[in-house]
Amino acid sequence: xxxxxxxxxxxxxxxxxxxxxxxxxxxxxxxxxxxxxxxxxxxxxxxxxxxxxxxxxxxxxxxxxxxxxxxxxxxxxxxxxxxxxxxxxxxxxxxxxxxxxxxxxxxxxxxxxxxxxx
Numbered sequence: 001x002x003x004x005x006x007x008x009x010x011x012x013x014x015x016x017x018x019x020x021x022x023x024x025x026x027x028x029x030x031x032x033x034x035x036x037x038x039x040x041x042x043x044x045x046x047x048x049x050x051x052x053x054x055x056x057x058x059x060x061x062x063x064x065x066x067x068x069x070x071x072x073x074x075x076x077x078x079x080x081x082x083x084x085x086x087x088x089x090x091x092x093x094x095x096x097x098x099x100x101x102x103x104x105x106x107x108x109x110x111x112x113x114x115x116x117x118x
Contacts, residue, residue: 011102029072031080042082046074047113052088054106062105070112078116085113 050065067086075081087110094107 042115057103087111
């Protein structure tokens with residue numbers, strides 16, 4: 001009985017603290033990428049949602065979205081990207097995934113938003 005209680009406490013600890021994963025976000029594009037306004041002429045806005053996954057309660061990255069892939073596609077035929085905003089959320093689906101796997105598989109929803117300009 002004591003062993004079961006300890007196991008439940010340890011499992012609860014891992015589930016509660018499954019959120020210490022690092023999400024590296026960087027850009028190496030040959031076009032300007034700014035988190036502030038660069039131009040008064042905005043061609044279009046974009047918002048893309050991606051899932052990020054880690055193993056072992058956030059210790060080992062499995063799938064981490066790359067900012068270059070999203071921003072590169074949007075900026076390919078334009079001068080650059082401005083007003084870039086990157087948000088990570090722990091959505092209901094992320095809670096369900098972490099709960100069903102006991103925190104072994106940890107996920108976050110990453111939203112990348114911005115505007116392209118010429």
